[in-house]
Amino acid sequence: MTNILEELQLPNGTTIKNRFMKAATSETMGDKNYRPTAELINLYKVWADGGTGLIITGNVMVDQTARGEFGNVVVEDTQNIELLKQWAKAGTQNGAKIFMQLNHPGKQSPKTISKQPVSASAVPMEGSNSFAFNTPRALTNNEIKTIVQKFINAAVVAKEAGFSGVEIHAAHGYLLSQFLSPHDNQRVDEYGGSLENRMRLLVEIYTGMREKLGSDFPIALKINSSDLRSGGFSEEDSLKVIQKMDQLGIDLIEISGGNYEKPTVQGIGKGAFFIDYAAKVKQSVKAPVAVTGGFSTANGMSKAIENNEADFIGLARPIVLIPDLPNQFEVGNFTAIQLHHLSTGLKGLDKKVGSLVGLSYYQQQMFRVAKQLPVQITENAWSSLGFAVKRQGLSAFIPQRG
Template structure:
């Protein structure tokens, strides 16, 4: 079942049901161009047997990076950038798989050292400790229209370079998600208010991208099943938007969830209690985070759905496909170490390792510290840095480094971030 091809609405065919989910790589040049390290990383993943590889954030505005080291396409690429994109695409498709570029904009989720005056739907600042994120400036109508065009330009550039599809990132609290959420979108114009207005930016982007790439090129959207925050974008909103996206000729919708404030997908506790959603539970959801949301959506739409987050056993993946909760299974963290995880699963591997177990800076015996909110964040972000380090190692050395200590990985990540930002400024 995992090796069954999937024909998308546009006619493109995924060779199997396993995808390497988008993970931020941080391996571009300071100017945002793909590098030999990105080529090496995606070559390894292409050899690993997944039917689909999704890139990390390809940013449409260099002043709104998701993190230092993002690839940036903010206008039609010059010859050098076009050639670098083509080399990346060639390496990432050498196994006969699809390679889709995830096109994104950080919005208010941009660190102050990248941009002290980020743009967003409204001026709602991230409610996180540490002061790393500035209060955003609301986008003007003219800036919104310009961003829609940038998404289309980036999509067309990726098609020209040899990518086989694109994904619009409308999840995890980045800019498009900020427009969708009533917590972060307080606008009183045609982009704010009811859900139809809040979804206008996303639907404008999808229409512009489709016009730029044509009817036979896969266009995907990554969408939150919910933000899991009180008063935020909830499951009923998400289901309605999925129906609109189906009407807008989207080929695959990836169901995810959470934001920086409520980072459900990353396994980090948020700054507030998780807002429960009215979705019936199933046995399949015990392993994978968003299966139940996708299953509820599949009852009302026909567009193919991809579910990412938490999958480790082949049995759970096959069950999700069998019950109609997913058409594609996304794998993330396991592929930071086991780059050929899809091939192994197809050949009969029963369970993937949980590399995240034991990646804690604050050990269990210091229970009183572990209960502090700031310590929960330290543990969570150190664990994330460990996975970022594995991608850095794969890109530079071709092999992972599972023995790396999480806190050491965190310090190394910060050093690399500072170096990239210094090079940008210089």
């Protein structure tokens, strides 16, 4: 029986010292030139010191003109390599490994950032958050090639800066997710139609990266179990994409789910939402599998590893609130965390600002941790609301993430 504190060697030889993985949490701590700030670097020191074996950064954008959120870091070239080196160094303290998550938002780039976002096809966003996004236009074939190159460039810079690996973000409804989904991707060229065509962008990015990075540099993939809509990316499709990426030599697969149209399933439901699917994936691939979303108890985390349902436990909100959760676990001080639903006390207002508050609370806590301040555990939404408005003005009210 495997213990959660046991190390694991990825197939390429990289050793991760335990099975705790900090899942990506967009910190929004980039400066106005999209560079990492001292705060961001501090935060990663704290997380590395806290005992996590594998740390995934918040999503880093590969294209300055296509950003998902206010405060994103962008990596297109070596211009800011010194700052990136400091970030990588902070995240590799204490024997931790740090992977840079690389992303392109596609149509999930809000109006405040993109007048006209791009996607596989000109399919507008749906659902209650859709008012915040302009209808995308379809990328040309040449533009797709440029995006492939941008992902590869960013990965090369990450390696040069000293990151331990990269993670391709193909989950949560962003560009790569959009290409995978038959709902969002209605192309009739080689990037649309069959599953093989819909996954072509992802495969080109991966193989291009592999060629430049070599076989011993870890490349991970974050992917949805499905996008939970009929006519969308199904679990069957997901498994086929995962198996293909496994054959191609991907080093780690992180299972997640949801998107801006279905934010409630981004693991924010009750319990470890994707564990059954992760277990199924684990049976059918040779790459290690991480599962993220909804873990809150020491027992639940341990059991998933002991039962061989996953190789890594991805934790986002719990590690934001308890940055040294793995250290606490090791000495028996961590048993469970309660993730509260924040409320303003006003039902009507809660309905309107619920998702903003849910997100800005965690961003606010990351800023506190970065400044060596204690995390504030609260159910009161007002402070987080104030934090969001203070940083972004009224545009805070435009949803940027589910």
